[in-house]
Amino acid sequence: MIARRQRGPVLFISMSLFIxxxxxxxxxxxxxxTSSGHQLVTDPFxxxxxxxxxxxxxxxxxKKAFENFKIAAFxxxxxPDLLGQAYVYLTVSAYQLGQADxxxxxxxxxxxxxxxxxxxxxxxxxxxxxxxxxxxxxxKILTSG
Numbered sequence: 787m788i789a790r791r792q793r794g795p796v797l798f799i800s801m802s803l804f805i806x807x808x809x810x811x812x813x814x815x816x817x818x819x820t821s822s823g824h825q826l827v828t829d830p831f832x833x834x835x836x837x838x839x840x841x842x843x844x845x846x847x848x849k850k851a852f853e854n855f856k857i858a859a860f861x862x863x864x865x866p867d868l869l870g871q872a873y874v875y876l877t878v879s880a881y882q883l884g885q886a887d888x889x890x891x892x893x894x895x896x897x898x899x900x901x902x903x904x905x906x907x908x909x910x911x912x913x914x915x916x917x918x919x920x921x922x923x924x925x926k927i928l929t930s931g
Contacts, residue, residue: 832862833861835854835857839853855879
């Protein structure tokens with residue numbers, strides 16, 4: 787009897803790699819270099835949710851924006867710049883919805899993670915930064931450092 791090579795595992799791995807490469811080429815991925823030279827890749831799902839949340843916020847739908855930014859923030863824990871922006875939008879949305887406990891929660895998170903510097907240097911729209919500063923002032927939060 788002639789021995790047959792098993793192609794199942796090789797074929798499966800080859801097809802899996804092909805699908806991954808195909809999907810990777812059609813999807814925008816955000817990558818951040820770390821100090822060790824490794825790249826962190828943010829799941830495109832969370833980036834899409836972030837963009838949807840920002841669109842909701844810009845339309846004044848703070849309830850939907852708040853829900854979506856909470857989801858997005860979960861996927862941005864390794865992206866401090868975007869996480870800081872998400873937390874600002876969460877803070878402002880919660881403020882607009884009258885949810886003082888959530889405002890305090892996200893201000894605490896920003897402070898605990900030392901994100902104020904990143905937020906100040908961010909590309910957030912001026913009106914969002916101004917509203918965030920107003921909220922910080924009303925909650926007597928020091929935003930330096």
